[in-house]
Amino acid sequence: MLKLHDLYKVYRTDDVETVALSGVNLEINQGDFIAVMGPSGCGKSTLLNIIGMLDSPSDGSYCFLDEDVAGYGEAQLSVIRKKNIGFIFQSFNLIDELTVAENIELALLYHDMPAAERTRRVKDVMDRIGIAHRAGHMPGQLSGGQQQRVAVARAIVGDQPLILADEPTGNLDSVHGQEVMDMLRTLHSEGTTIVMVTHSPAHADYAQRTVNLFDGYVVTENTRAA
Amino acid sequence: MFWNNIKIALRNLKKNKLYATINVVGLALGLALYVFASLLADYERTHDMFFRNADRIYTVGTSVLPEANLGIRDIDSAHTALAPLIKAEIADIQLVARSLRREYLVRVDQESFYERVRFVDPEFTEIFDFKFVSGDPSALQDPSSVIISEAFSQKYFGDSDPIGKVVTLDNKHDFHIAAVIEDVPLNSHFNSAILNASVLDIFISFQALSRISDYNPEGEWDNLSVNDLTYVQLPPQLDGDWLQAQATSLFDRHMPEAGKDVFSGFKVRPLKKANLVIWEMLGLPVMTIIKLLGLLVLIVACVNYTNLATAQALGRSREVGMRKTMGASQRQLLTQFLVESITITAIAMLVALAGLEVIIQLFNNATNKILTLSYMSTLPWLVMTTLIVGVSAGAYPAWLITRASPIDALRDVARKTKKGTRFRAVMIGVQFAISVFMLSVVAIMYVQNQKMEDASYVFPRSEIYTLQRLNVEGISERLDTLQTELKNIPGVENVAYSIWTPFDQSNSSTNVSTVPGDSSNKVSLHILRISPEFFDTYDIPLLSGSAPTREMANDMYSEESESINVVVNELALEQLSLGPAHEAINKRFYDLDEDDNLKEFVIKGVVPSQNIVGLHNDIHPFMFYYDPTNHWVASIRIRGNMLSTVASIEKVWKDVIPEYPMQGRFLDETFEEVFKIFRAMNMTLAGFAGLALILALIGLFGLAAFMAAQRTKEIGVRKVLGAGSMQIARLLVWQFTKPVLWALLVALPLAYFASAAYLTFFAERIGSSQAAVIMLGAGVFGVLFAWGTVAGHAIRIAQRNPIQALRYE
Incomplete structure (x- = not known):
């Protein structure tokens, strides 16, 4: 599905140059469930942001569905992104001024989809995730677990084939964390490709493959036996 | 979305x-x-648009030469001699009308008020399509009839029909009401022009003015009053530029030389600008x-x-x-x-x-x-x-x-x-x-x-009460008695007459020279005609010489006078190069205009240069002389309680001139204007x-x-x-x-x-x-x-x- 080759990401601020990713090579196939692990500041989130086309690499190539997107501008990336990728963030990133249903609908809003179709899809996904009874609530009225469910619903409502989850359980207690992981497992079983950054070895165990990063390098890749 | x-x-x-x-x-x-x-x-700029031909109606005003020092760049009125010339010389223009506004005491039965009456040419009602409630525009053809507004009718007649009723001007000129028009809407220059507004309540044929005041129907070039407007309606194919060219040509050919010393030309304006003309005149957009x-x-x-x-x-x-x-x-x-x-x-x-x-x-x-x-x-x-x-x-x-x-x-x-x-x-x-x-x-x-306001206190403005409109037959011959009686009122310190009061914004001037007939050294002197008490009443000090008196024959102007004693201000002395104040007494200068008998002025006194016309104007060179034929305003200097003294003044007025109501105002009000x-x-x-x-x-x-x-x-x-x-x-x-x-x-x-x-x-x-x-x-x-x-x-x-x-x- 996607292939990173000799990928670099360097941040420059005035006099300081920070290398976040250093020659990363990674291939992710359709239907994979990959966990990215490593200590704080090792480049996990940067890697995820580049895979998600929220950020661009400084060097190297990034092939997404056989298309090299490394040099693409924001406008082109945005088109690929909205068709193919759903995001789940540690801090949920729900919009406070929108209700649960509207937050989920946001993922469809930029897809030229008729309003009736959007409403139907939002309703379906809320039923599926079990938050339909909270449809009219504002994010501030929900618990952390509920907010992350909404975030998951928003990530999957567009039926994108790839879900990127940046520490999706980082802000949750163990029970709610478990719930989210179960959802991701179900999604994976339904064929969705998932790349997840996590600190938790237990949650990493849900994945088929774990990529360990250290100081911007991929140090090990472990594939779990089926 | x-x-x-x-x-x-x-x-x-x-x-x-x-x-x-x-x-x-x-x-x-x-x-x-x-x-x-x-x-x-937009409201102010779209006045008068309800008149059917508004976009074809123009006013003709007059531009002032900067050297004339009048404090304004133009005036929205034109000499009354212009309109007959337009009619006679420009075949393409059929509709020209003058409107002269004059104040009269208007009496209906026992009720009388001072009203501003307009005397207009018959074309006035063709140019402006007033809505007639009764009667019709032809009423203007008869010099003994008047047209009034509904408001005027209501004021004097209540709900009864005014047609045929008699209106008397200044207690002696009778007119009968021939037509009533609807009140002109407020968004008309007739009602709201800052300078010239006077509700169009009563208007009379121009011919009538000739009948009641010897006014020459052909108009005059000597006097330009802000009350005299000239309206022209053009045929559809002609425009304002064309009219301006015609007006300029008329100015060049007909304006007398004396007028060309003060005015630079006629100025044509579309009717819709008539309302805002004051700002243009002052040069303030x-x-x-x-x-x-x-x-x-x-x-x-x-x-x-x-x-x-x-x-x-x-x-x-x-x-x-x-x-x-x-x-x-x-x-x-x-x-x-x-x-x-x-x-x-x-x-x-x-x-x-x-x-x-x-x-x-x-x-x-x-x-x-x-x-x-x-x-x-x-x-x-x-x-x-x-x-x-x-x-x-x-x-x-x-x-x-x-x-x-x-x-x-x-x-x-x-x-x-x-x-x-x-x-x-x-x-x-x-x-x-x-x-x-x-x-x-x-x-x-x-x-x-x-x-500007503080400077105006050089005159004792808050201690003076003025009586207006004294130049009317029936009043003017009783002014000496009035003055004597007024002076007897306790609290009245002095009573002076003049043609206008300081800050009245009036201008009257003549060209003079220290050598008779030598126009190469001419000086334009402003004139204020006064009575001997004027300087005392207004606290204007004499730097040398003395004020005119009633006793000396040469101090007093009459139509036969060929020489007269005058008081001048220092600026006049300076411009005439007549030396300092104490050396100027008995020096002479001469009138260059040949409009009357008066030829020689002898300096009797010198006063400081003060701003008399109004303080946005420059200080002008002035001469003052005693002219009992032009006592238009009385200035009464009061010490003590103004209100009770004014009550006594009213009583004296009623005793001396019972036929006319008194028209008094505090000088402060004039200044406030x-x-x-x-x-x-x-x-x-x-x-x-x-x-x-x-x-x-x-x-x-x-x-x-x-x-x-x-x-x-x-x-x-x-x-x-x-x-x-x-x-x-x-x-x-x-x-x-x-x-x-x-x-x-x-x-x-x-x-x-x-x-x-x-x-x-x-x-x-x-x-x-x-x-x-x-x-x-x-x-x-x-x-x-x-x-x-x-x-x-x-x-x-x-x-x-x-x-x-x-x-x-």
Whole structure:
């Protein structure tokens, strides 16, 4: 599905140059469930942001569905992104001024989809995730677990084939964390490709493959036996 | 998507009530003032449009040579001899009419009032299609009939039919009422021109004026009165430029040489300009200035919005990041933010319109205007204004917040790197520059007006009561008796007669020279005809010589006089090169105009040069002489209780001249006439400037609150590290001080030039160093207000417990 080759990401601020990713090579196939692990500041989130086309690499190539997107501008990336990728963030990133249903609908809003179709899809996904009874609530009225469910619903409502989850359980207690992981497992079983950054070895165990990063390098890749 | 954007906008408003209120109230104030100023300017500029041929009707006025020193650049009236010439010489023009306004005592049965009567040519009712309630325009063909308005009819006859009833002018000229017209709407120059307004209540054939006052129907070139207007209606194929060319040709061929010393030509104006002619005459484009001020205040309001929206938008960085992550393009997000800003502007516009409904009503009641806010005709303009304001106010914040990459937006990089800080500083600078600019100009105008008013107290204006309109048969022959009786009233110190009083804005002049017939050294001397008591009554000191007396024959003018003793002012001496005051007595100079017998003037006294005509004029060279044939006004100097003395004056009047009601007014009122226009301009500008400053301060307050909230964590850390409350407050205040100081640097020089333009209008001006001090004062005032606004909030924030500040994040 996607292939990173000799990928670099360097941040420059005035006099300081920070290398976040250093020659990363990674291939992710359709239907994979990959966990990215490593200590704080090792480049996990940067890697995820580049895979998600929220950020661009400084060097190297990034092939997404056989298309090299490394040099693409924001406008082109945005088109690929909205068709193919759903995001789940540690801090949920729900919009406070929108209700649960509207937050989920946001993922469809930029897809030229008729309003009736959007409403139907939002309703379906809320039923599926079990938050339909909270449809009219504002994010501030929900618990952390509920907010992350909404975030998951928003990530999957567009039926994108790839879900990127940046520490999706980082802000949750163990029970709610478990719930989210179960959802991701179900999604994976339904064929969705998932790349997840996590600190938790237990949650990493849900994945088929774990990529360990250290100081911007991929140090090990472990594939779990089926 | 569109509704989604509006929904978000409304929810954001609800969430941030303080900023929403500031934004909506600020924009509403700015919009209300802008819309009001535009409506007013358009209203004033579209007077008389209800006359069927309004766009083909022109007035012919007269331009004044700058050398004539009359204090105005042109006059909207023309010599009454012009209209007959137009009719006789220009075949293409069929419709020309003069309108001469004269004051008469109008009596119906036992009721009498002074009224302004218009004497008009018969074409007057063809040019202006008045609506006749009864009778018809042919009434003007009969020199013994009058046409009256419904208001006039109501005043004198109540509900009874006035047709055929008799109206008597000055107790002796009878006319019968032949027609009644509907009252002319208020938005006509007949009603609302500042200089010349007099409701069109009663008008009579021009022929009648000849009958009752020996007025030559062919008109005259000697006298130009602001009361004499000339209207021309052109056929459809001809325009104003053509008429102007014809008028210029007539001027060149017919204006007498004496007139060409004062006037430069005739000036044709479309009828719709008749209402605003005073501003053109004074050279002050007041309506344009009002529109511009409205726009400036709106800009201040927009800047307010932009500034606060920029600060707020940065707080929505994550939302933008999230939307971009979901695939929103920058264009879509720009649209979203602009829709929000247009929504807020639309709400503000609704608030402004609601406010305007009340304001316009109050304004109409106070000013006797019929300004209306017609939604049907102004809707496209209102919508366009809303869109333009919404887009221009929201463009920068929208662009700033939507240009970040998704990941920068999600990380809130913009806020951390203080993006937009410089822009906000510049915007604060712009607001304060506009406010301080306006304040400075207001302050200078105020001080200049005050100087003009203070200078007018050189005359004992508050101790003089005047009796007007004494030049009427039946009154003029009893003036000696009146004077004697008035002097007997306890409290009356002196009684003087003159043709007009100081500050009456009248002008009468003649060309003189120290050598008979030598026009190469001519000096134009202004003339004031007086009675001997004039100088004492007005506290005008004699520097040498003496005032005229009743005893010396050569002191008194009569139609046979060939030589007369005069009192001149020092400026006249200087221009005539007649040496200092003490050497001037008995020196002579000679009249160059040959319109009467008077040839020689002998200097009997010298007075200081004072501004007699009115203080926006230069001080003129003057001569005064005793002319009992031209006693039009009595000036009664009163010591003690004015009101009881005026009651005694009325009693004396009734005893001496029982047939005419007394027309008295305090001299202060005459002076006030001069000042009221300048005061009104000053008040208007002060209103605009005050609002601009209030808006700028509201904006500053909102921004200060927002910035303090943004820096809460920093404040907490600083306090933990030992910063005192005052140090924190100073930190918060200082960030706003720099742009305000920059604003002063820009605003003050601009204000200096703008004020200079206003000051050139006056002969006696405040000094440039005084002007500089005033402007600096206005600047300091602006800065202190800015500090006050920010400091109150900053001190409150600075006094908070540091842990509260740290918990904030």
